[in-house]
Amino acid sequence: MYAQMVKTASNRVKTREEMSPEEQHFQDKIDNDVKIEPKDWMPEDYRRTLIRQIGQHAHSEVVGQLPEGNWITRAPTLERKAILLAKVQDEAGHGLYLYSAAETLGVSRDELIELLHEGKMKYSSIFNYPTLNWADIGAVGWLVDGAAIINQVALQRTSYGPYSRAMIRICKEESFHARQGYSAIMKMAFGTPEQKKMAQDAVNRLWFPALMMFGPSDKDSVHSEQSMAWKIKVKTNDELRQQFVDQTVPQIDYLGLERPDPTIKWNEERGHYDFAMPDWDEFFNVIKGNGPCNADRMENRRKAWEDGAWVREGLLEHARKKAARKVAAE
Amino acid sequence: MAEVDKDKLYQFLLRMGDNTLILGHRVSEWCGHSPVLEEDIALANTALDLIGQTQMWLGYAGEVQGEGKSADDLAFLRDAWDFRNVLLVELPNGDFGRTMMRQFLYDAWSSIMLGHLQKSTDERIAAIAAKASKEAAYHVERSSGTVVGLGDGTEESHNRMQAALDYLWPYVGEMFASDEIDLAMAAAGIAPDPANLRDEYDALVGRVLDEATLAIPAGNYVHKGGRDGRMHTEHLGHLLCEMQWLQRAYPGCEW
Ligand SMILES: [Fe+2]
Ligand SMILES: [Fe+2]
Numbered sequence: 065m066y067a068q069m070v071k072t073a074s075n076r077v078k079t080r081e082e083m084s085p086e087e088q089h090f091q092d093k094i095d096n097d098v099k100i101e102p103k104d105w106m107p108e109d110y111r112r113t114l115i116r117q118i119g120q121h122a123h124s125e126v127v128g129q130l131p132e133g134n135w136i137t138r139a140p141t142l143e144r145k146a147i148l149l150a151k152v153q154d155e156a157g158h159g160l161y162l163y164s165a166a167e168t169l170g171v172s173r174d175e176l177i178e179l180l181h182e183g184k185m186k187y188s189s190i191f192n193y194p195t196l197n198w199a200d201i202g203a204v205g206w207l208v209d210g211a212a213i214i215n216q217v218a219l220q221r222t223s224y225g226p227y228s229r230a231m232i233r234i235c236k237e238e239s240f241h242a243r244q245g246y247s248a249i250m251k252m253a254f255g256t257p258e259q260k261k262m263a264q265d266a267v268n269r270l271w272f273p274a275l276m277m278f279g280p281s282d283k284d285s286v287h288s289e290q291s292m293a294w295k296i297k298v299k300t301n302d303e304l305r306q307q308f309v310d311q312t313v314p315q316i317d318y319l320g321l322e323r324p325d326p327t328i329k330w331n332e333e334r335g336h337y338d339f340a341m342p343d344w345d346e347f348f349n350v351i352k353g354n355g356p357c358n359a360d361r362m363e364n365r366r367k368a369w370e371d372g373a374w375v376r377e378g379l380l381e382h383a384r385k386k387a388a389r390k391v392a393a394e
Numbered sequence: 395m396a397e398v399d400k401d402k403l404y405q406f407l408l409r410m411g412d413n414t415l416i417l418g419h420r421v422s423e424w425c426g427h428s429p430v431l432e433e434d435i436a437l438a439n440t441a442l443d444l445i446g447q448t449q450m451w452l453g454y455a456g457e458v459q460g461e462g463k464s465a466d467d468l469a470f471l472r473d474a475w476d477f478r479n480v481l482l483v484e485l486p487n488g489d490f491g492r493t494m495m496r497q498f499l500y501d502a503w504s505s506i507m508l509g510h511l512q513k514s515t516d517e518r519i520a521a522i523a524a525k526a527s528k529e530a531a532y533h534v535e536r537s538s539g540t541v542v543g544l545g546d547g548t549e550e551s552h553n554r555m556q557a558a559l560d561y562l563w564p565y566v567g568e569m570f571a572s573d574e575i576d577l578a579m580a581a582a583g584i585a586p587d588p589a590n591l592r593d594e595y596d597a598l599v600g601r602v603l604d605e606a607t608l609a610i611p612a613g614n615y616v617h618k619g620g621r622d623g624r625m626h627t628e629h630l631g632h633l634l635c636e637m638q639w640l641q642r643a644y645p646g647c648e649w
Contacts, residue, residue: 129426129434136422136441140640140649141466142415142452145422146445152425153438160431173431198640198649256647364427372429375490375544378551382543 066124066188066212068279068351070117070291077293094295099225102168110294114224115169116185117296119176122162123187125155127361131195132204140198147244148201154237161233165226181366189347192355193273199252199262200270205245207267207274207312213238214308215278223295246315253319264321271324272342278305280344309339398582402575403516404458405478406585408468409575409621411451412479415469416630417500418444419637420487429490436536440497443529450522470641474630481620482565484630488558491551494540495558501534502598503569506591515583538602545606552607559603560611567616570595 080088086105093100100106129152136152139145163173179185190208195201216238219231252263279285279301291297309328316323327340349355422441428434452465482500487493508530511523544551572580572589579585603610619625640649 126426126431133425133427136425137419137636138639140470140647142445142449142469143466144649146442146449149422149425149438149442149445153435153442156426156431156434156438160435163431251649255649256644258644259647368427368429372433372490374548374550374554375429375433378544378547379540380547381551382547385546 066121066128066215066277067117068120068186068188068277070113070120070296077290091293094223094293097221097295099228100223101225109290110296111169113291113294113296114227115166115171115176117291118162118166118169118227119171119179120186120188122159122166122176123180123185124191125159125162127187127191127365128155128208130361130364131191131193131357132201134195135198135201138198139201144201144248147248151205151241151244154241158234158237161230165224165230168226177369181362181369183353183362186351188277189350189355190273190277192350192357192361193270194357196269197262197265199249199259199266202245202247202249202252202263203266203270205241206249206315207245207270208277209238209241209245210312211274211277211308213242214304214311218298218304221295221298250319253321260321263319267316267321268324272346275305275308275339275342276347276350278302278308280347281341284344306336309337313337313339398584399578400458400460402578403584404455405575406579407451407455407458408476408478409480411448411455411465411468412477413483413500413504414444414451415448416477416479416633417483417497418442418448419633420483420485421493421497423487424490424493433490440533440536443526443533447522447526447529450526454518454522466641470638474626474634475623477620477626477630477634478623479620480565480568481617481627482562482568484620484627484633485562485565486629488561489554491544491554492558492561494537494544495555496562498534498537498541498602499562499566499599500569501530501537502595502602503591505530505534506594506598507586507588510586510591514585519584534598541602541608542606545603545608555606556608559608563611564613564615564617567614568618568621571616571618571621573622 078087080091083091087107090100090104090106090110093104100110132148132152132155136145136148139148163176166176167173176185180187190211195204213235216231216235220228220235222228222231249263249266252259252266254260282288282300282302285301288297288300292300313323313328325340327338329338331338350358353359418441421437421444424434424437425441426434428437448469449465452468456463456465456468482496485496505527508523508527512520512527514520514523541555545555546552570588570592572587576585576587576589580587600610620627641647
């Protein structure tokens with residue numbers, strides 16, 4: 065899930081009696097699964113919440129290029145290098161669709177990027193963890209894209225049309241990434257003892273951060289209720305997390321790796337795996353900026369943006385000159 | 395196909411494949427760090443095409459060599475002195491302007507070269523060139539657009555592009571140097587003599603640089619030593635350290 069702890073702009077859900085006729089009409093559409101489109105009337109809080117959520121999602125795709133990009137120049141074969149390049153290219157493309165979806169709500173890509181760089185917007189906590197060995201690249205595709213898919217499949221039903229359509233398009237590529245990630249880590253898990261060690265190390269390090277991607281437990285998740293009522297969110301954090309664990313544990317077992325959480329156990333009665341929650345103190349620290357890579361990631365993004373200013377200005381100026389010459393010639 | 399010395403053909407294929415391998419590596423260093431999201435996508439795409447071309451060139455090189463080596467063996471297990479890329483592609487990226495200027499100077503050569511190689515008497519080479527030249531045509535269109543946009547942009551972008559051209563120009567000539575390998579390829583109708591491509595190149599590059607309001611520097615000194623392996627730059631060794639590290643540290647693994 066690339067949008068965690070998105071603050072809903074309002075504190076509680078309004079009752080029907082408290083709603084204006086416009087709001088009632090809006091809520092009726094949502095309740096009947098009619099998509100909200102950019103030109104439709106929408107409550108200001110709905111618009112602001114969506115900008116936060118879609119913006120955070122877009123930023124995650126863009127910052128997410130960094131931990132994977134970290135291994136492009138060290139990929140061990142030409143084919144692995146090509147697969148990784150194609151994946152990172154897809155992620156940048158996802159960023160692009162999502163910024164476009166946010167733009168339909170009246171905020172520009174550049175404004176959102178400025179907010180990110182000023183620390184006023186976030187991206188997913190997962191990208192503040194490092195990629196330390198080659199198996200991490202497989203593990204990221206399998207676990208991180210895998211977790212993202214679970215959230216994003218749910219979001220295909222989200223109430224805002226452009227966001228929903230972006231999710232449908234993105235999900236197809238994410239499933240491909242997850243499959244490729246699993247096949248990469250399979251090579252490692254079934255390879256030499258050193259390769260197997262890398263695979264185990266990657267799973268051990270990335271398991272709990274992957275669980276954090278779904279956000280805090282429902283009981284501590286203060287902003288969910290309004291988002292659920294507006295169908296900006298469709299399932300709760302804990303529901304999605306359970307779905308991820310249930311899907312992933314058998315895959316870990318198949319690889320012949322040790323489970324990264326020794327308390328994982330099938331619960332016959334619930335029909336689900338029991339598992340340990342991640343360390344939420346660590347999670348809140350990462351969100352606050354104290355994760356292992358927060359400072360580096362932001363420094364890299366800011367540097368890319370600042371170093372690139374002359375390029376963006378140069379190309380704009382050229383477009384202006386060209387337009388002026390065209391006018392002069394007419 | 396006319397009879398040709400296998401080792402010379404092998405060397406020719408290394409020259410083609412090492413150019414795309416090393417340039418693809420350099421371009422991929424930009425991933426996630428470029429000035430604008432569209433460029434992240436475009437640079438990744440360029441790198442991807444170049445790596446794909448590498449698989450074809452080095453795959454065929456391995457077959458011609460006849461020692462059972464794969465494209466990966468050639469990419470990851472040769473030392474610097476066995477690399478046959480031109481120096482231009484191993485130079486560090488510098489700023490975005492230098493990267494794009496280098497890309498344009500290379501793309502212009504590559505699009506012309508691949509055009510000729512489609513008529514190669516070696517069917518494999520003709521087939522690789524047919525596929526790669528579609529990509530090269532797109533690359534040169536894109537990189538020339540960027541060179542024009544930045545050359546004829548702001549004062550700062552113009553100055554940076556001129557500085558990039560001044561730095562890179564002495565490395566251009568190596569793409570047109572010919573030696574006995576090239577002459578053997580030309581005699582067998584496998585590849586054109588690079589020296590004969592220069593007029594076409596100068597016309598293309600001259601037109602774009604003109605539109606970009608950039609001036610080709612006066613000196614005519616040419617840095618050489620990459621495509622015959624006589625003397626690479628210091629930069630290649632560092633690049634290989636990074637690129638080959640996993641294969642070297644954990645030999646014989648399947649990845
Ligand atoms: Fe993505
Ligand atoms: Fe993905």
